[in-house]
Amino acid sequence: MTKQPDMTRAENITSLYPRKTKIQVTIILCAVLGFYLFSMFWTQNQMVGGFGNALGNMKVVIEKFFPPNMKVLPNIWGPMSQTIHMAIVATTIATILTIPLALLSSQNITSSKWVYHITRTFLNILRTIPDLVLAVLFVGLFGVGIFSGILALIIFSLGILAKLISETIEAVDMDPLEAMRASGGNTLQVIFFGLVPQILPQFTSFVLYVFEINIRASVVLGLVGAGGIGLILDRELQFYNYPNAMAIIIMIFLVVIVVEFISNKIREALI
Amino acid sequence: MTSYNLPPKKDVSLWKRAKFILITLIVIAIYVWTFLGIDINWGRAVERVVQNFGIVIPKLFSPDWSVTGEVAMKILETIFIAFAGTLMASILAIPLGFLAAKNMTNRGIAQVMKWILSANRSFPELILAILFVVAVGPNAFAGVLAIAIHSTGMLGKLYSEVVESIDMQVVEAMEANGANKIQVLFYGVIPQVIPEFLSYAIYRFEIDIRASSVLGIVGAGGIGTMIIFASINRNWNEMGLILLAIIIVVTIIDNVSSRIRRKIV
Numbered sequence: 199m200t201k202q203p204d205m206t207r208a209e210n211i212t213s214l215y216p217r218k219t220k221i222q223v224t225i226i227l228c229a230v231l232g233f234y235l236f237s238m239f240w241t242q243n244q245m246v247g248g249f250g251n252a253l254g255n256m257k258v259v260i261e262k263f264f265p266p267n268m269k270v271l272p273n274i275w276g277p278m279s280q281t282i283h284m285a286i287v288a289t290t291i292a293t294i295l296t297i298p299l300a301l302l303s304s305q306n307i308t309s310s311k312w313v314y315h316i317t318r319t320f321l322n323i324l325r326t327i328p329d330l331v332l333a334v335l336f337v338g339l340f341g342v343g344i345f346s347g348i349l350a351l352i353i354f355s356l357g358i359l360a361k362l363i364s365e366t367i368e369a370v371d372m373d374p375l376e377a378m379r380a381s382g383g384n385t386l387q388v389i390f391f392g393l394v395p396q397i398l399p400q401f402t403s404f405v406l407y408v409f410e411i412n413i414r415a416s417v418v419l420g421l422v423g424a425g426g427i428g429l430i431l432d433r434e435l436q437f438y439n440y441p442n443a444m445a446i447i448i449m450i451f452l453v454v455i456v457v458e459f460i461s462n463k464i465r466e467a468l469i
Numbered sequence: 470m471t472s473y474n475l476p477p478k479k480d481v482s483l484w485k486r487a488k489f490i491l492i493t494l495i496v497i498a499i500y501v502w503t504f505l506g507i508d509i510n511w512g513r514a515v516e517r518v519v520q521n522f523g524i525v526i527p528k529l530f531s532p533d534w535s536v537t538g539e540v541a542m543k544i545l546e547t548i549f550i551a552f553a554g555t556l557m558a559s560i561l562a563i564p565l566g567f568l569a570a571k572n573m574t575n576r577g578i579a580q581v582m583k584w585i586l587s588a589n590r591s592f593p594e595l596i597l598a599i600l601f602v603v604a605v606g607p608n609a610f611a612g613v614l615a616i617a618i619h620s621t622g623m624l625g626k627l628y629s630e631v632v633e634s635i636d637m638q639v640v641e642a643m644e645a646n647g648a649n650k651i652q653v654l655f656y657g658v659i660p661q662v663i664p665e666f667l668s669y670a671i672y673r674f675e676i677d678i679r680a681s682s683v684l685g686i687v688g689a690g691g692i693g694t695m696i697i698f699a700s701i702n703r704n705w706n707e708m709g710l711i712l713l714a715i716i717i718v719v720t721i722i723d724n725v726s727s728r729i730r731r732k733i734v
Contacts, residue, residue: 234556237549241609241690259604279506286503326719327712330595330683330693334700335708339525341517345509418595421686422700435599447596454591 266444274430274446278453281426284344284419285412288351292359293405299356300363301389306372325357329415333424344425351416355408362404363397370396399468406461413457417450525705532713533706540695540707540714547691548718550609550684551677554616559670561621566628573632573658583629589622594680598689609690616677616684623676627669628662635661668730675719675726682715 301307303317332353336346375392383391420428427450434443567573569582594615601611640657648656685693692711699707 230556234553237553238613240546240549241553241613255606256604259600262603263600280508283503283507286499287507290500322720323716326679326716326723328679328683328715330686331696331712331715334686334696335529335712338700338703338705338708339518339521340514343510343514344507345511345514348509414591414593418593421595422697431599440603443599447600450593450596451588451591454593455588458587458591 262440263444265441266448267441268445270442270445271449274427274449277420277427277430278449280344281416281420281428282413282453282457284347284351284426285409285416288348288355288416289405289409289412291348292352292355292408295352296356296359296363299360300367303360304364304367306368306370307389307393321357321360324353325361327354329354330418330422333419334422337423342423342425347416347419347424347426350419350424351412354415355412358411359404359408362407363401366397366400366404367393403465403468406465410458410461414454417454528705529709529712531706532710533704534710536707536710540692540710543685543692543695544714544718546609547681547693548678548722550612550616550681550689550691551674553613554681555620555670555674555677557613557617558620558624559666559673561617562624562628563666565621565625567632569625569629570632572635572637579629583626586622586625586629589618590626592619592622594619594684595687598684598687602688607688607690612681612684612689612691615689616681619680620673620677624669624673628666631662631665631669632658664733668734671726671730671733675723678719678722682719 299317299321302313303321305314308314308317329350333347333350336349340346340349370393374396375388378388378392416426416428418428420426420430421432423429427446431443431446431450434440434446565582565586569579569586571579573579574582597618598612598615601614605611605614635658639661640653643653643657681691681693683693683696685691685695686697688694692715695711696708699705699711
């Protein structure tokens with residue numbers, strides 16, 4: 199043993215961690231807690247009657263929503279399938295559009311650094327805008343209806359999908375691609391026979407994942423007028439018709455669960 | 470010229486081929502159903518876009534700086550909502566995550582917990598926000614609750630996967646040495662999961678910032694309130710500033726959080 203531990207300081211014996219780490223962790227914890235308390239204070243500030251009143255109110259609300267009025271179910275089947283259609287169309291178009299974007303934004307395929315950085319930045323900015331904000335914009339541009347909703351979903355899923363797929367492309371084994379290029383394959387051939395077989399399972403899995411996201415997003419798009427089941431939900435809420443709204447919410451919940459379950463099973467089988 | 474043979478084709482069993490054909494048929498059927506069912510009023514969309522394009526787009530790119538103060542306050546509120554909601558969720562999710570991990574409880578409880586968590590996840594935040602707005606009134610706290618509940622489901626699932634992937638030999642060694650359950654938990658399990666728990670919680674904060682920025686659309690506070698008013702009043706200059714603010718804030722938070730996460734794990 200070269201150096202004797204300093205036994206005069208108590209923390210050397212009782213604690214595993216050095217003093218500096220402890221102080222750092224304490225400061226960070228206090229900051230997080232302080233910010234949390236401040237956020238809680240701020241967000242509850244505008245509430246009438248405070249937290250206790252809200253909890254009491256909760257009971258009244260639950261009574262208002264229940265029992266759900268299941269008689270509306272035949273009427274909401276149309277908008278519900280419209281919602282699913284929106285998600286399917288948007289996912290399909292986004293998948294087609296994403297292929298060139300993903301290729302351009304993966305470092306090992308794009309030869310030009312400029313193109314890579316420009317597409318990356320573009321996709322990053324695209325991803326920061328929430329889907330509903332896009333929907334609000336498109337409703338302003340194209341008017342109320344599913345067209346705006348589909349466009350919002352396309353743009354939104356394009357950002358996610360292109361990022362996920364370009365990351366997959368960057369992780370592929372480059373050796374077969376180089377071998378093909380060395381034996382005279384042109385760029386398209388290299389991509390088609392070298393790259394596509396390697397990424398196809400992940401590609402399909404990501405497309406299904408984005409489809410799940412789109413289903414979940416499309417059920418609420420109607421709240422801003424972009425078509426689908428959300429439109430009906432919004433109308434029922436505006437008329438304070440809570441039992442009907444609850445029936446729609448339960449319906450949305452079931453559809454989302456079923457779609458997620460199926461897509462999860464397929465994804466597990468793929469990878 | 471020498472003749473050459475292509476490599477022999479792989480044997481594909483009849484069942485596999487039948488499955489492939491079946492899947493193709495199902496996919497085609499889904500698309501036929503979709504494109505027959507979809508109903509887009511192209512004429513109106515084109516007419517609208519011709520009418521609006523020149524008005525809306527230039528205004529979006531010339532933000533109305535006079536509302537900067539208001540937008541900043543609302544963005545701050547959005548951050549508060551996301552922060553409070555995420556912190557609540559990241560604490561609530563710890564016991565749930567442990568209960569849903571197969572190596573911590575028995576399989577039955579873990580499976581049931583997993584179902585509960587995935588059911589919880591399937592509720593879109595906005596739907597939860599609608600329920601909470603009715604319950605606690607149209608204010609930011611409804612947003613906090615919606616974010617907290619939705620994120621709990623997501624984080625609980627991620628936490629349970631982390632707990633399932635820990636090194637159980639450490640736990641076994643401690644048990645063999647006579648440590649009780651609490652000691653095993655505090656000295657064997659928690660040190661292994663803390664970095665990843667933290668990393669996931671911070672990652673969730675990134676997602677919740679995006680989510681909380683639209684909660685205002687149903688009245689649950691944050692910048693979404695301004696978005697909906699700007700769109701009702703067709704005040705596209707204000708919308709331009711709001712969009713700019715969202716893009717800047719989300720980008721900054723994404724960068725900071727990914728830097729912190731890289732340091733932790």
